[in-house]
Amino acid sequence: MFVSSEVVKWNIKDLKVLDRASTFYSVGHLMIPGGDSKKPNDKYLVAYNKITKDRYLPTGPELSQSAQIFDISGDKMQLILDFPTIGEPHYAQAAAADVIKGRSLKFFDIKTNEHPRATKSEADAKVIREGNKVHVYMTTIRSHLTPDNIEGIRMGDEVYFHVTNLEQDWDVPHGFAIKGANNGELLIMPGETTTLKWVPDRVGIFPMYCTDFCSALHQEMTGYIRVSPAGSNVPLTFHTGK
Ligand SMILES: [Cu+2]
Incomplete structure (x- = not known):
């Protein structure tokens, strides 16, 4: 040797x-x-x-x-x-x-999450347009994103995904990414809220998905966003699982 x-x-x-x-x-x-x-x-x-x-x-x-x-x-x-x-x-x-x-902190207590963009329940998830800025208040919990279908985004928009991980269990982070985005992905610890900015660069349907394996149904943690041409009149709508 x-x-x-x-x-x-x-x-x-x-x-x-x-x-x-x-x-x-x-x-x-x-x-x-x-x-x-x-x-x-x-x-x-x-x-x-x-x-x-x-x-x-x-x-x-x-x-x-x-x-x-x-x-x-x-x-x-x-x-x-x-x-x-x-x-x-x-x-x-x-x-x-x-x-x-x-x-060591095992997870963030959702009740004490004071992030101004936090979404503390799925019922509070929403998508709000402010000029060309669109704010998506999203939640993640095994095994879905809420909302997981969004329409009415237009070319020229800046989209901010404020993602809150509703899990209250140790070692269950979720990830979040948009296919084709030029920046990184999020890794959101249980009870935490973080934001991903996305500027669509073309018209089309874009998958979004959890990037951190979280259960056998991890692949279900996905959704789609439709990006329409600039000036289109597609209304801003969002829902989950329909
Ligand atoms: Cu996940």
């Missing part, structure tokens, strides 16, 4: 080497959990290695890199986990799970 690098544990007082451990392959960076805090964790060391070569399946434009966690609490280092990473992180940070666990 090709070993090009190693980590070394020193006794700093008398500069004595206590232990050496091979890494696979070249250490790029080392990380100690909490290394940027006042209380670094002196029990673990993570080696982020480059030049992984033959360790993982050679797929994709960039090979997986490898990382290794050592228990450094004793004089002898012990390899306790060896895992692939994408890229060799140049500035990684780790913390003990209990530092994070009790303080």
Whole structure:
């Protein structure tokens, strides 16, 4: 086996080497959990290695890199986990799970969502024209968008989708995208409201859809928008599932 690098544990007082451990392959960076805090964790060391070569399946434009966690609490280092990473992180940070666990927010409480464009129930979903600006107040919940059919958008309009994720469950974000839009997509956490601006560049029917797999019926989270020519008199209408 090709070993090009190693980590070394020193006794700093008398500069004595206590232990050496091979890494696979070249250490790029080392990380100690909490290394940027006042209380670094002196029990673990993570080696982020480059030049992984033959360790993982050679797929994709960039090979997986490898990382290794050592228990450094004793004089002898012990390899306790060896895992692939994408890229060799140049500035990684780790913390003990209990530092994070009790303080993480699982979802935003919809009742305390004070976003001015929030839509707190499907009954409140609406589409409003203000000159050439169209505001779509949309909701997402498994497994549909409300509204999911919109007509009366015209060339020259700017369309703002203010999407509220009505879910009140952990780990159920929804995404939102328009086919052919030039900007990115939204990722909306449960209870959150975010906005996507879209300026249609041609007449036609445009699919819109959830981009985050959310259940077996994820594919149902889709809808259509008709864009009519500038100056057309197609009335602004919207509905769901009809
Ligand atoms: Cu979804």
